[in-house]
Amino acid sequence: xxxxxxxxxxxxxxxxxxxxxxxxxxxxxxxxxxxxxxxxxxxxxxxxxxxxxxxxxxxxxxxxxxxxxxxxxxxxxxxxxxxxxxxxxxxxxxxxxxxxxxxxxxxxxxxxxxxxxxxxxxxxxxxxxxxxxxxxxxxxxxxxxxxxxxxxxxxxxxxxxxxxxxxxxxxxxxxxxxxxxxxxxxxxxxxxxxxxxxxxxxxxxxxxxxxxxxxxxxxxxxxxxxxxxxxxxxxxxxxxxxxxxxxxxxxxxxxxxxxxxxxxxxxxxxxxxxxxxxxxxxxxxxxxxxxxxxxxxxxxxxxxxxxxxxxxxxxxxxxxxxxxxxxxxxxxxxxxxxxxxxxxx
Amino acid sequence: xxxxxxxxxxxxxxxxxxxxxxxxxxxxxxxxxxxxxxxxxxxxxxxxxxxxxxxxxxxxxxxxxxxxxxxxxxxxxxxxxxxxxxxxxxxxxxxxxxxxxxxxxxxxxxxxxxxxxxxxxxxxxxxxxxxxxxxxxxxxxxxxxxxxxxxxxxxxxxxxxxxxxxxxxxxxxxxxxxxxxxxxxxxxxxxxxxxxxxxxxxxxxxxxxxxxxxxxxxxxxxxxxxxxxxxxxxxxxxxxxxxxxxxxxxxxxxxxxxxxxxxxxxxxxxxxxxxxxxxxxxxxxxxxxxxxxxxxxxxxxxxxxxxxxxxxxxxxxxxxxxxxxxxxxxxxxxxxxxxxxxxxx
Numbered sequence: 001x002x003x004x005x006x007x008x009x010x011x012x013x014x015x016x017x018x019x020x021x022x023x024x025x026x027x028x029x030x031x032x033x034x035x036x037x038x039x040x041x042x043x044x045x046x047x048x049x050x051x052x053x054x055x056x057x058x059x060x061x062x063x064x065x066x067x068x069x070x071x072x073x074x075x076x077x078x079x080x081x082x083x084x085x086x087x088x089x090x091x092x093x094x095x096x097x098x099x100x101x102x103x104x105x106x107x108x109x110x111x112x113x114x115x116x117x118x119x120x121x122x123x124x125x126x127x128x129x130x131x132x133x134x135x136x137x138x139x140x141x142x143x144x145x146x147x148x149x150x151x152x153x154x155x156x157x158x159x160x161x162x163x164x165x166x167x168x169x170x171x172x173x174x175x176x177x178x179x180x181x182x183x184x185x186x187x188x189x190x191x192x193x194x195x196x197x198x199x200x201x202x203x204x205x206x207x208x209x210x211x212x213x214x215x216x217x218x219x220x221x222x223x224x225x226x227x228x229x230x231x232x233x234x235x236x237x238x239x240x241x242x243x244x245x246x247x248x249x250x251x252x253x254x255x256x257x258x259x260x261x262x263x264x265x266x267x268x269x270x271x272x273x274x275x276x277x278x279x280x281x282x283x284x285x286x287x288x289x290x291x292x293x294x295x296x297x298x299x300x301x302x303x304x305x306x307x308x309x310x311x312x313x314x315x316x317x318x319x320x321x322x323x324x325x326x327x328x329x330x331x332x333x334x335x336x337x338x339x340x341x342x343x344x345x
Numbered sequence: 346x347x348x349x350x351x352x353x354x355x356x357x358x359x360x361x362x363x364x365x366x367x368x369x370x371x372x373x374x375x376x377x378x379x380x381x382x383x384x385x386x387x388x389x390x391x392x393x394x395x396x397x398x399x400x401x402x403x404x405x406x407x408x409x410x411x412x413x414x415x416x417x418x419x420x421x422x423x424x425x426x427x428x429x430x431x432x433x434x435x436x437x438x439x440x441x442x443x444x445x446x447x448x449x450x451x452x453x454x455x456x457x458x459x460x461x462x463x464x465x466x467x468x469x470x471x472x473x474x475x476x477x478x479x480x481x482x483x484x485x486x487x488x489x490x491x492x493x494x495x496x497x498x499x500x501x502x503x504x505x506x507x508x509x510x511x512x513x514x515x516x517x518x519x520x521x522x523x524x525x526x527x528x529x530x531x532x533x534x535x536x537x538x539x540x541x542x543x544x545x546x547x548x549x550x551x552x553x554x555x556x557x558x559x560x561x562x563x564x565x566x567x568x569x570x571x572x573x574x575x576x577x578x579x580x581x582x583x584x585x586x587x588x589x590x591x592x593x594x595x596x597x598x599x600x601x602x603x604x605x606x607x608x609x610x611x612x613x614x615x616x617x618x619x620x621x622x623x624x625x626x627x628x629x630x631x632x633x634x635x636x637x638x639x640x641x642x643x644x645x646x647x648x649x650x651x652x653x654x655x656x657x658x659x660x661x662x663x664x665x666x667x668x669x670x671x672x673x674x675x676x677x678x679x680x681x682x683x684x685x686x687x688x689x690x
Contacts, residue, residue, distance in 0.1 A: 133590035149528060149536050183494060183578040191495050191575055214582030218590040230536055231579060233528040237559030238580060242587040245478035245563040249622065250595050253615045270598045277594065 001029060001318050003311060004086040004095035007036030008064040009102020011301045017101060018044040020307025022051050027308070028315035031055040033095060036082040037062060061085055064102075067300065071105030075113060084110050090293040091115055096318040097294035099285060099310060101302050107295065108147055108288060115293040118323065120330030123148045123155045124290030125229070126297060127163060128236060133243060134219030136277055140179075141167050144229040145236055145286060151228035153196035156180070160206055161329050162289040163224035169320040170313060171223075175207045179222025181231055182211035197226070204333070247271055285310030292323060346374060346663050348656060349431040349440035352381030353409040354447020356646045362446060363389040365652025367396050372653070373660035376400040378440060381427040382407060406430055409447075412645065416450030420458060429455050435638040436460055441663040442639035444630060444655060446647050452640065453492055453633060460638040463668065465675030468493045468500045469635030470574070471642060472508060473581060478588060479564030481622055485524075486512050489574040490581055490631060496573035498541035501525070505551055506674050507634040508569035514665040515658060516568075520552045524567025526576055527556035542571070549678070592616055630655030637668060 005021055007014040014034075018041055021032050031054075034041050038060040045056070063081040065074045075084060083102045087110045089095035100107050104126065112124060128145035132138045143163040148155060160178045167176040180198060182190040187198045189211060201208040212220050217235065227235065251271055285296035294317060298310045350366055352359040359379075363386055366377050376399075379386050383405040390401070408426040410419045420429060428447045432455045434440035445452050449471070457469060473490035477483045488508040493500060505523045512521040525543060527535040532543045534556060546553040557565045562580060572580065596616055630641035639662060643655045 133587060133594060136594065146528065181579070183491065183575055183582075214579040214584075215586040217583055218586045230528055231576070234526070234559040234576060234579060235583060237528075238562055238583055239559075239587050241560040241563045242478060242584050243591050246588050246591040246619070247595070249478060249481065249619055250592070250616070253619055254599075271595070274591070274594055274598055 001031065001315060002033055002089075002095045003030045003314055003318070004033045004035055004059075004089040004098045005311075006082045006086040006098070006100035006102055007034040007041050008082040009100040009107075009300075010298070011101075012303070013101060014040050015044055016302060016304045017307055019048060020302070020304035021311060022048040022056075023304055023308040024311035024315075025051055025055055027312045030096070030311070030315040030318065031057075032311075033089065034058045035061060035086045035089070036064070059085065059089075065106045067103050069103060069106060071103060071109045074103065074106050075109045083107060084114065087111060087114050087293070087295060090295065097296060097314050099296040099298065099314055101298045101300055101307070104146075104297055104300075107297055111288045111291045111293070111295045115291040115295070118290055118292055118327050118330060120334050121158050121162070121290035121326070123151065123158065124288055125159050125162065126286055126288055127159075127166060128232075128286040130217075130225060130236065130239070131277065132218055132220065133239075133277070140217075140220055140222050141176075141224045142232050142236060143224060143226055143289070144232050146229045146233040147288075148229040149233075150230070151193065153193050153200055156193075156197040156226050156228065157200045157204065157333075158290065158330070160201055160204070160208075160224060160226045161333065162326055163226065164206055165325045165329060166287065166289060166317075166322060167223045169322045169325065170317045173223050176223035177209045177221055178206050178224045178226060179209055179212035179220055181217065181225055181227035181235065182213065184213065185211050187211070193228075201226070205336075247274065285314065287314075287317070287322075289322075289326065294318060294323065346376065346660060347378060347434075347440045348375045348659055348663070349378045349380055349404075349434040349443045350656075351427045351431045351443070351445035351447055352379040352386050353427040354445040354452075354645075355643070356446075357648070358446060359385050360389055361647060361649045362652055364393060365647070365649035366656060367393040367401075368649055368653040369656035369660075370396055370400055372657045375441070375656070375660040375663065376402070377656075378434065379403045380406060380431045380434070381409070404430065404434075410451045412448050414448060414451060416448060416454040419448065419451050420454045428452060429459065432456055432459050432638070432640060435640065442641060442659050444641040444643065444659055446643045446645050446652070449491075449642055449645075452642055456633045456636045456638070456640045460636040460640070463635055463637055463672050463675060465679050466503050466507070466635035466671070468496065468503065469633055470504050470507065471631055471633055472504075472511065473577075473631040475562075475570060475581065475584070476622065477563055477565065478584075478622070485562075485565055485567050486521075486569045487577050487581060488569060488571055488634070489577050491574045491578040492633075493574040494578075495575070496538065498538050498545055501538075501542040501571050501573065502545045502549065502678075503635065503675070505546055505549070505553075505569060505571045506678065507671055508571065509551055510670045510674060511632065511634060511662075511667060512568045514667045514670065515662045518568050521568035522554045522566055523551050523569045523571060524554055524557035524565055526562065526570055526572035526580065527558065529558065530556050532556070538573075546571070592620065630659065632659075632662070632667075634667075634671065639663060639668065 125144035143159040470489035488504040
């Protein structure tokens with residue numbers, strides 16, 4: 001098994017990317033192909049101590065897609081960039097998955113244009129683990145986490161199928177519970193699109209548990225949280241902002257009184273543990289689902305540990321054929337749709 | 346000045362409502378008319394100690410709109426309910442404002458049907474103070490907080506005008522900063538509707554400071570946060586859920602180690618202070634803006650203190666003619682729109 005890694009994408013590339021990859025070697029079986037500037041990669045490798053050199057190779061390119069680059073333009077004009085080349089290795093069967101901490105829009109665009117959509121999926125999605133603050137150590141899978149700001153009900157149904165299949169394959173959950181992010185528990189709540197989605201989900205073969213309100217998101221029982229990309233982005237980033245602000249306030253409030261160094265240190269340690277609990281990078285990277293190949297996005301500011309976690313998860317997912325499973329589910333769904341259509345006609 | 350209070354609306358009615366009203370008498374000049382069951386109101390009044398009886402009166406009715414009632418149906422069939430009668434007092438000039446902790450949908454419906462829309466406002470909105478966790482003690486005004494799940498760009502422009510006028514009148518902010526809740530800082534971000542809204546806000550006479558991302562909401566500089574009611578509901582409730590979960594986690598983590606009673610007590614006190622910091626009821630009630638009259642909603646589970654705060658703020662707003670100011674702003678806007686149209690023609 002081979003994972004192609006864009007060594008140049010991300011704020012701390014190639015340093016944290018390369019270090020994270022080497023760290024992962026002991027925890028998974030896949031070999032790694034770095035795509036990027038050979039000299040820069042070798043420089044980091046030289047600092048990594050002992051590792052199995054047979055499992056590492058480098059494909060050299062000088063071209064890099066920057067964070068500021070316009071996604072579509074960059075993917076079209078920088079065909080020999082580390083990001084696009086890593087994806088092309090998946091396309092050409094030279095790698096089983098690609099991983100990048102680079103420009104998210106460009107990664108999505110390259111995946112879409114170079115790998116193509118799975119039949120039945122109009123809109124591929126970026127999914128993200130959403131750490132459940134109210135259930136320490138657990139998470140739900142948020143689909144779509146930001147790729148598609150405007151969606152139709154059918155798109156959300158596709159997200160639900162893809163999310164369920166991913167949670168089953170990557171996290172061994174037998175029949176993942178699917179929740180719909182909405183503004184009330186009743187099926188009559190929300191926008192027209194969400195009412196339609198509710199109906200589609202209820203009629204589907206998925207394990208749909210109903211609407212999930214904002215207040216209940218951090219403690220939801222749902223394994224998969226379905227929403228449009230606008231809502232997903234707001235949910236992910238607002239959670240980060242509120243949790244950060246709440247902890248900052250707690251720290252300031254508590255340490256204003258406890259003057260002993262020991263007390264302050266104790267609490268700081270505890271707060272660090274809590275911050276770690278809702279660090280979604282510890283749950284692995286975020287796959288792009290709905291394209292014909294496995295592509296993983298890791299956060300631009302990822303540390304070596306976050307990169308390592310993402311690779312371990314990616315290798316695990318590679319062993320099960322998530323893409324084929326999504327394809328099969330979509331075929332099955334479109335056939336059942338055709339049957340329903342025939343019945344109605 | 347007279348405020349009509351629905352004494353029967355809310356989880357703790359009439360107890361907390363009546364107690365809160367009596368508490369407010371020392372802090373504001375308005376007189377209060379309770380609408381509801383006379384005996385039940387008098388029973389609470391008898392426990393309230395000394396107060397100026399000349400400033401209190403009761404309009405009796407036995408009919409109450411329940412939280413489970415369907416809003417439109419309830420407003421139509423229960424015309425002599427405490428909620429509808431309080432609003433009718435505003436309509437008939439018998440009161441300067443109405444206040445209720447009852448069924449939000451029914452309050453919105455009664456305000457809309459019995460008071461009517463301000464010209465130029467297609468969609469009245471419920472606004473809510475949004476406590477900024479990242480800026481202790483400060484808040485931003487969220488418009489719409491949940492009344493209109495689906496909106497057009499023009500609706501959001503109306504929300505921005507109404508929110509600005511309210512912040513100016515109720516909180517003495519000279520030129521309120523308006524932010525648009527969105528998924529990126531650039532004006533090209535978000536849905537088609539939000540891109541249009543961005544353009545309208547930029548061209549308006551409002552003090553528009555641009556898009557506000559989820560991550561930055563808890564520490565935004567915006568005095569008014571504009572969004573559709575779906576997003577507003579998610580933002581308000583998710584913030585509550587995340588903050589609650591974060592504090593619960595902190596409490597559990599910290600008290601698992603500090604065994605001395607004193608330490609635990611100290612931290613519990615601090616956490617209570619923090620919970621209070623993001624209790625939006627301390628910022629007064631949430632007005633329904635865009636209708637021809639002042640109507641305030643307080644949270645269904647409000648304590649006497651929350652009711653008291655809401656009344657004090659309501660009395661302050663009554664002294665300035667917010668409704669007339671919104672009407673004037675809308676006339677001015679529609680005239681400038683007509684001019685622009687003429688120029689383009």
